[in-house]
Amino acid sequence: MQNETATGAAITFDKVGKSFPKKGGGSVTVLEDISLSVEPGTITGIIGRSGAGKSTLLRMVNGLEQPTAGQVLVGGRDVGAAKGGDLRAIRREVGMIFQHFNLLSSRTVYDNVALPLEVAGLPARDIKPRVGDLIARVGLQDLANRYPAELSGGQKQRVGIARALASQPKVLLTDEATSALDPETTQTVLELLGDINRDLGLTILLITHEMAVVRDIASHVAVIDGGKIVEDGTTYDIFTAPRHATTQSFLSSVTGVTLPRFIARQMTPDRPEGPAREVIRITFLGDNATDPLLAQMGTDLGVQVNILAGAVEEIGPRPFGNLLISVDVDRALQARSYLEHHDQRTEVLGYVG
Amino acid sequence: MSANLINLLMEATWQTLYMVALSTLVGALGGLPIGVFLACSQRGELLSAPIINKVLGIVVNATRSVPFIILVVAIIPFTRLVAGTSIGTTAAIVPLSIAAIPFIARLVENAIREVDSGLIEAARSMGATPFQIIRKVLIPEALPGITLGLTLAVVSLIGYSAMVGAVGGEGLGDLGIRYGYQRFMPDVMAIVVIILIVLVQLVQTIGEWIARRVDKRAPSNRGA
Numbered sequence A: 001m002q003n004e005t006a007t008g009a010a011i012t013f014d015k016v017g018k019s020f021p022k023k024g025g026g027s028v029t030v031l032e033d034i035s036l037s038v039e040p041g042t043i044t045g046i047i048g049r050s051g052a053g054k055s056t057l058l059r060m061v062n063g064l065e066q067p068t069a070g071q072v073l074v075g076g077r078d079v080g081a082a083k084g085g086d087l088r089a090i091r092r093e094v095g096m097i098f099q100h101f102n103l104l105s106s107r108t109v110y111d112n113v114a115l116p117l118e119v120a121g122l123p124a125r126d127i128k129p130r131v132g133d134l135i136a137r138v139g140l141q142d143l144a145n146r147y148p149a150e151l152s153g154g155q156k157q158r159v160g161i162a163r164a165l166a167s168q169p170k171v172l173l174t175d176e177a178t179s180a181l182d183p184e185t186t187q188t189v190l191e192l193l194g195d196i197n198r199d200l201g202l203t204i205l206l207i208t209h210e211m212a213v214v215r216d217i218a219s220h221v222a223v224i225d226g227g228k229i230v231e232d233g234t235t236y237d238i239f240t241a242p243r244h245a246t247t248q249s250f251l252s253s254v255t256g257v258t259l260p261r262f263i264a265r266q267m268t269p270d271r272p273e274g275p276a277r278e279v280i281r282i283t284f285l286g287d288n289a290t291d292p293l294l295a296q297m298g299t300d301l302g303v304q305v306n307i308l309a310g311a312v313e314e315i316g317p318r319p320f321g322n323l324l325i326s327v328d329v330d331r332a333l334q335a336r337s338y339l340e341h342h343d344q345r346t347e348v349l350g351y352v353g
Numbered sequence B: 001m002s003a004n005l006i007n008l009l010m011e012a013t014w015q016t017l018y019m020v021a022l023s024t025l026v027g028a029l030g031g032l033p034i035g036v037f038l039a040c041s042q043r044g045e046l047l048s049a050p051i052i053n054k055v056l057g058i059v060v061n062a063t064r065s066v067p068f069i070i071l072v073v074a075i076i077p078f079t080r081l082v083a084g085t086s087i088g089t090t091a092a093i094v095p096l097s098i099a100a101i102p103f104i105a106r107l108v109e110n111a112i113r114e115v116d117s118g119l120i121e122a123a124r125s126m127g128a129t130p131f132q133i134i135r136k137v138l139i140p141e142a143l144p145g146i147t148l149g150l151t152l153a154v155v156s157l158i159g160y161s162a163m164v165g166a167v168g169g170e171g172l173g174d175l176g177i178r179y180g181y182q183r184f185m186p187d188v189m190a191i192v193v194i195i196l197i198v199l200v201q202l203v204q205t206i207g208e209w210i211a212r213r214v215d216k217r218a219p220s221n222r223g224a
């Protein structure tokens, strides 16, 4: 692809707020005091529950929504303050792909990809080679003359991606771009996004409900809850040490370490009367084996350890694991300090009688 | 049937086609931009101009609520101004066009409102101007609906054109009244009615065929 100097742009949210006027007066605040720095060339996953304000946040990056407080900067330019031609110029540097693809049914694959170039006023002879390259990049050479109605969901999203790249943007926004796709297709689309990020160096902001998507391609994560960023950092840090309850609940779906149902049912947040066992989550970083450590702890402390669940995950190239164990309540403090002492992170989840 | 009558029928058919074709053309030229504007100019929309939108909407509704035969009579001075006369086939095109413009405008407005708002959003995010969005997204995407709307307009205009005989317009309707009714020639009336039915069928069939050709939304409808 003839993308000589394509590099990503930084995105900065500076104390951004957004409220919508309510019907019959007043207003609803949807986002509040959002500050976030997105480094050029990174892939940042934005997660949060439905209605948390993710789409609203994303749509401020290309001026589809205007912030009502603070500033959104893309490559140093204030998107919220830009109007008319300036705003359209910024939009050409920010590609967007959509959950429902939003392809023109009246245009072929080729003509859909050509649309942003027509809009930018490129002469037809320059459009042709560019579109050819883009269609090749997403692997749809054979389908260039088909209409969207004749494509599968995955193929449609590839067209969406080619179209978003047509104006050689510096930023790519994706709002649940894989939510309408099956897991296998999701994987191939994510790989394509990863390749694009690597080859073209553009900054990707990606909204998703699926933590697995974040784990697979995002280098950074921001978690939004109730209109605020409650947690953000590198994917590895967030995955290995989630602090906020929302993050933790999102993570439990992907790390595969949920408690067996019969234990979860019995578990209480407070220590019950009488003999009980404490349920502990151990997060081990790197690939140092934990089994020998647990066995060692059993011998050293003379406590009996029950392993309830566990899994090893990979975030980028770095593995990390999660293990759920239970130990006798009276010995739990001792066990946890033993583990902490051996550089394992622990967290008390509850108690079973 | 006499050769004279056949001539009369052919001439009347030709006059009807002439009136309908020209008033459809004028109606489309006027109705298309008005319809697009009505569809895009409510508050917060592409060409946000809520007051003009309201006023135009009222004018369109007012024109549409006047019964056609009253419209024809009411605008006679205007017709005379435009056509130089208020009598005859060419003069009849004036009220027909005036009736067609708001009718087509509403049909176009509806067709454009059917376009998925996600497409407008996609175009905005590409940096398209409102005019580009209308020309490259809204009109092409609404084309199947607009085609069906124009078909409906042509069919209605065929019906309206039969009424202009009342003010000296000619055509099939006028022939049917003058010969079939006033001169008690039921066979002429019957032939006029049959020709009108065939015309309407033809228009409907062709309109639907074109609409299918331009509609790429379902794979089976792809015009090969």
Ligand SMILES: Nc1ncnc2c1ncn2[C@@H]1O[C@H](COP(=O)(O)OP(=O)(O)OP(=O)(O)O)[C@@H](O)[C@H]1O
Binding pocket: A020, A021, A028, A030, A048, A049, A050, A051, A052, A053, A054, A055, A056, A057
């Ligand atoms: N144009 C608008 N006017 C009024 N309220 C809005 C508007 N757009 C969004 N909202 C409200 O803002 C809140 C956040 O919406 P947003 O679409 O950003 O959520 P989200 O995190 O993307 O949710 P989802 O995961 O369901 O897509 C919601 O409560 C929504 O109702």
Ligand SMILES: [Mg+2]
Binding pocket: A054, A055, A056, A175
């Ligand atoms: Mg959303």
